Amino acid sequence: MELETSVYRPNVAVYDAPDGVEVRGRYDQIFAKILTREALGFVAQLQREFRGHVRYAMECRREARRRYNSGGVPGFDPSTKFIRDGDWVCAPVPLAVADRRVEITGPVERKMIINALNSGAKVFMADFEDALSPSWENLMRGHVNLKDAVDGSITFHDKSRKRVYKLNDQTAKLFVRPRGWHLPEAHILIDGEPATGCLVDFGLYFFHNYAKFRQTQGSGFGPFFYLPKMEHSREAKIWNSVFERAEKMAGIERGSIRATVLIETLPAVFQMNEILYELRDHSVGLNCGRWDYIFSYVKTFQAHPDRLLPDRVLVGMGQHFMRSYSDLLIRTCHKRGVHAMGGMAAQIPIRDDPKANEMALDLVRKDKLREVRAGHDGTWAAHPGLIPICMEAFTGHMGKNPNQIKSMKREDASAITEEDLLQIPRGVRTLEGLRLNTRVGIQYLAAWLTGSGSVPLYNLMEDAATAEISRVQNWQWIRYGVELDGDGLGVRVSKELFGRVVEEEMERIEKEVGKEKFKKRMYKEACKMFTKQCTAPELDDFLTLAVYNHIVAHHPINVSRL
Ligand SMILES: CC(=O)SCCNC(=O)CCNC(=O)[C@H](O)C(C)(C)COP(=O)(O)OP(=O)(O)OC[C@H]1O[C@@H](n2cnc3c(N)ncnc32)[C@H](O)[C@@H]1OP(=O)(O)O
Ligand SMILES: O=CC(=O)O
Numbered sequence: 001m002e003l004e005t006s007v008y009r010p011n012v013a014v015y016d017a018p019d020g021v022e023v024r025g026r027y028d029q030i031f032a033k034i035l036t037r038e039a040l041g042f043v044a045q046l047q048r049e050f051r052g053h054v055r056y057a058m059e060c061r062r063e064a065r066r067r068y069n070s071g072g073v074p075g076f077d078p079s080t081k082f083i084r085d086g087d088w089v090c091a092p093v094p095l096a097v098a099d100r101r102v103e104i105t106g107p108v109e110r111k112m113i114i115n116a117l118n119s120g121a122k123v124f125m126a127d128f129e130d131a132l133s134p135s136w137e138n139l140m141r142g143h144v145n146l147k148d149a150v151d152g153s154i155t156f157h158d159k160s161r162k163r164v165y166k167l168n169d170q171t172a173k174l175f176v177r178p179r180g181w182h183l184p185e186a187h188i189l190i191d192g193e194p195a196t197g198c199l200v201d202f203g204l205y206f207f208h209n210y211a212k213f214r215q216t217q218g219s220g221f222g223p224f225f226y227l228p229k230m231e232h233s234r235e236a237k238i239w240n241s242v243f244e245r246a247e248k249m250a251g252i253e254r255g256s257i258r259a260t261v262l263i264e265t266l267p268a269v270f271q272m273n274e275i276l277y278e279l280r281d282h283s284v285g286l287n288c289g290r291w292d293y294i295f296s297y298v299k300t301f302q303a304h305p306d307r308l309l310p311d312r313v314l315v316g317m318g319q320h321f322m323r324s325y326s327d328l329l330i331r332t333c334h335k336r337g338v339h340a341m342g343g344m345a346a347q348i349p350i351r352d353d354p355k356a357n358e359m360a361l362d363l364v365r366k367d368k369l370r371e372v373r374a375g376h377d378g379t380w381a382a383h384p385g386l387i388p389i390c391m392e393a394f395t396g397h398m399g400k401n402p403n404q405i406k407s408m409k410r411e412d413a414s415a416i417t418e419e420d421l422l423q424i425p426r427g428v429r430t431l432e433g434l435r436l437n438t439r440v441g442i443q444y445l446a447a448w449l450t451g452s453g454s455v456p457l458y459n460l461m462e463d464a465a466t467a468e469i470s471r472v473q474n475w476q477w478i479r480y481g482v483e484l485d486g487d488g489l490g491v492r493v494s495k496e497l498f499g500r501v502v503e504e505e506m507e508r509i510e511k512e513v514g515k516e517k518f519k520k521r522m523y524k525e526a527c528k529m530f531t532k533q534c535t536a537p538e539l540d541d542f543l544t545l546a547v548y549n550h551i552v553a554h555h556p557i558n559v560s561r562l
């Protein structure tokens with residue numbers, strides 16, 4: 001089916017919502033096929049059953065933050081040692097997803113979904129999170145797109161290129177990543193309050209697709225999910241209960257739904273066993289979400305000026321704390337019988353410069369070789385052009401084995417200590433680092449405000465996670481008047497210096513994108529918001545949460561501030 005959402009007109013029709021549910025997003029006949037009374041009823045049921053648990057989990061996050069801000073550091077929890085030491089394993093990996101050597105990721109856009117499913121990757125992770133700006137239009141179109149993808153009818157007509165996109169016979173297996181627990185969905189009110197974003201994402205997708213998915217994609221299992229940004233196993237426990245509730249509603253066996261949890265916060269690295277334990281009947285492994293992990297390191301240590309990161313470009317997987325995190329994830333997953341997935345190299349193909357392109361591809365190749373040699377069972381690619389390189393690295397090492405869960409020599413997880421995981425990364429801080437954070441942060445935010453959640457900037461993939469690193473690093477450097485020790489000038493970061501950098505980088509952005517685009521897009525607004533975020537007295541938890549109101553568009557009363 002070709003997706004044609006109608007052009008804007010004042011609301012005349014409304015969604016058929018059950019009691020206590022109010023849809024404040026724009027009405028569209030196509031969206032109404034997703035927002036049925038029954039599907040909304042299911043979302044409301046999840047919200048009512050789990051909102052108290054989510055609220056408590058978020059309060060626990062705040063409590064942990066208060067501890068870290070008073071000098072505490074995260075570590076292994078003595079009270080759950082029995083889980084770490086126990087001999088339990090997760091439920092066997094379903095055959096349909098045994099081989100995940102290369103997974104492509106991307107936002108839930110129509111053409112992207114078709115391209116990703118046809119890309120030759122084993123898995124496609126369709127993203128409502130880091131790669132998507134969660135506007136009403138993006139979210140609802142995303143659900144329509146996924147439904148069409150699961151039932152196989154999805155097409156896309158690129159009129160300017162006279163090209164019709166449709167699915168190949170062989171496609172990647174679909175995983176869906178809902179938003180993190182912290183994000184609300186302001187367009188759907190349940191009992192007068194915004195719904196929890198991820199319960200909307202999960203609930204609508206599950207409701208419409210579970211039956212077809214199990215038939216055509218999961219060989220009786222599924223649907224499959226990626227779960228982002230958790231900080232503690234109590235959050236995994238909520239997901240496990242959500243899955244059980246969904247399975248019960250659908251009348252399918254317990255353990256049908258499977259999920260890979262991203263370990264992408266510093267507190268969660270000490271909770272990997274506990275997270276797998278909570279989800280042991282629903283787990284298909286863990287993934288190294290390296291970009292959010294770096295963001296989380298800075299955020300967790302926001303009040304620890306003795307633990308500053310060097311320039312963002314220097315915080316790679318070669319740093320001891322990053323290598324330890326990846327090694328611990330591999331050892332933990334293999335002990336529990338599930339996949340240890342690698343992460344995303346930020347490089348993307350560079351079309352107009354063959355030499356630079358070769359260098360970028362070489363960096364990706366090295367990253368993937370490091371991952372497979374360390375024991376990862378698969379990895380992520382941001383772009384279809386990277387799939388052959390990722391495949392070559394993993395297949396060259398694993399051959400026909402679908403994964404390394406059993407074949408990899410098992411190293412002792414307990415040999416990796418808290419000190420290893422928290423070791424301060426080495427490297428210098430420079431004015432260029434501050435400039436790049438600023439230039440990238442503003443441009444990313446401008447894109448996000450206008451509907452794009454992942455963008456190419458300076459030949460790298462940028463999304464919410466990478467932009468967060470830029471924001472929190474700037475904040476921390478300004479807050480502590482950090483010396484830029486890599487420039488040899490002894491300059492300290494101050495609000496005044498940052499103000500000058502912002503001005504100069506805005507001029508540079510205008511030159512790079514051109515006056516026309518600079519005027520039309522939201523660069524000035526993004527600059528204001530990014531600057532405010534970097535200089536705020538208190539660090540906001542999430543950039544996308546702090547600026548979310550700017551993409552909320554309530555109907556029929558349009559209160560969008562855009
Ligand atoms: C930290 C994390 O969370 S990582 C995971 C979240 N991030 C992501 O998923 C990022 C995914 N990648 C992307 O969004 C894109 O690749 C970008 C924004 C980085 C680059 O996009 P573009 O500049 O449009 O790429 P480019 O112009 O080279 O695209 C060429 C073709 O590949 C397709 N393509 C590019 N990336 C993808 C992808 N990830 N999935 C499917 N198709 C893709 C494009 O649709 C285009 O198709 P076409 O030739 O049929 O028109
Ligand atoms: O979600 C992935 C990450 O690196 O962040």
Ligand SMILES: [Mg+2]
Nearest residue numbers: 130289292465
């Ligand atoms: Mg992430």
